[in-house]
Amino acid sequence: ETGVTQTPRHLVMGMTNKKSLKCEQHLGHNAMYWYKQSAKKPLELMFVYNFKEQTENNSVPSRFSPECPNSSHLFLHLHTLQPEDSALYLCASSQIAGGPGTDTQYFGPGTRLTVL
Amino acid sequence: AQSVAQPEDQVNVAEGNPLTVKCTYSVSGNPYLFWYVQYPNRGLQFLLKYITGDNLVKGSYGFEAEFNKSQTSFHLKKPSALVSDSALYFCAVRDGGTGFQKLVFGTGTRLLVSP
Numbered sequence: 001e002t003g004v005t006q007t008p009r010h011l012v013m014g015m016t017n018k019k020s021l022k023c024e025q026h027l028g029h030n031a032m033y034w035y036k037q038s039a040k041k042p043l044e045l046m047f048v049y050n051f052k053e054q055t056e057n058n059s060v061p062s063r064f065s066p067e068c069p070n071s072s073h074l075f076l077h078l079h080t081l082q083p084e085d086s087a088l089y090l091c092a093s094s095q096i097a098g099g100p101g102t103d104t105q106y107f108g109p110g111t112r113l114t115v116l
Numbered sequence: 117a118q119s120v121a122q123p124e125d126q127v128n129v130a131e132g133n134p135l136t137v138k139c140t141y142s143v144s145g146n147p148y149l150f151w152y153v154q155y156p157n158r159g160l161q162f163l164l165k166y167i168t169g170d171n172l173v174k175g176s177y178g179f180e181a182e183f184n185k186s187q188t189s190f191h192l193k194k195p196s197a198l199v200s201d202s203a204l205y206f207c208a209v210r211d212g213g214t215g216f217q218k219l220v221f222g223t224g225t226r227l228l229v230s231p
Binding site for chain 1: 120148150152158159160165206217220224
């Protein structure tokens with residue numbers, strides 16, 4: 001798990017707070033992802049950045065705002081969240097545009113978010 | 117659009133016995149198939165993948181998976197289970213096109229290995 005790190009590991013916030021999740025990858029990859037993992041549901045892809053440009057936004061509410069300043073760092077800015085946003089937020093990275101077999105996603109340990 | 121089904125919420129196995137975790141998929145093109153494992157309070161760890169070639173793929177920790185095109189399945193197997201294998205297992209599929217293709221995950225199967 002040292003390839004992709006996430007901070008903080010746990011976060012409790014009120015609905016009026018603003019906080020940010022941070023992800024850093026040390027694998028030299030060119031793509032980074034945010035996923036939401038809720039109990040009893042498949043992983044939900046939220047955002048994808050390829051070469052620092054956002055290429056996917058799967059109808060995520062605007063209270064989630066991603067930022068990718070470079071190919072190694074990814075942030076998820078949170079504001080005015082709802083209790084149903086409580087979940088494990090996972091960051092991943094991969095190397096896109098290589099040959100077959102290069103696009104394996106590697107995940108960080110996640111941030112457990114609780115919205116009160 | 118691609119999809120993945122993991123028909124079992126939980127699989128119970130005694131230590132030392134063989135285990136199988138089932139996965140079936142649907143994809144329009146050639147499938148790229150993956151298995152991940154998740155231990156409590158951890159992220160997903162990559163186990164193995166099938167891209168092309170031999171239908172039997174070997175991965176980490178003694179796990180293997182068999183790609184069956186006719187049955188659109190990619191079941192995860194291990195000849196002899198360990199208590200430490202107890203975890204949540206996810207199957208995932210993406211279309212084998214170039215560039216970005218969304219990786220779609222199943223709902224996960226909890227494996228419980230009893231001593």
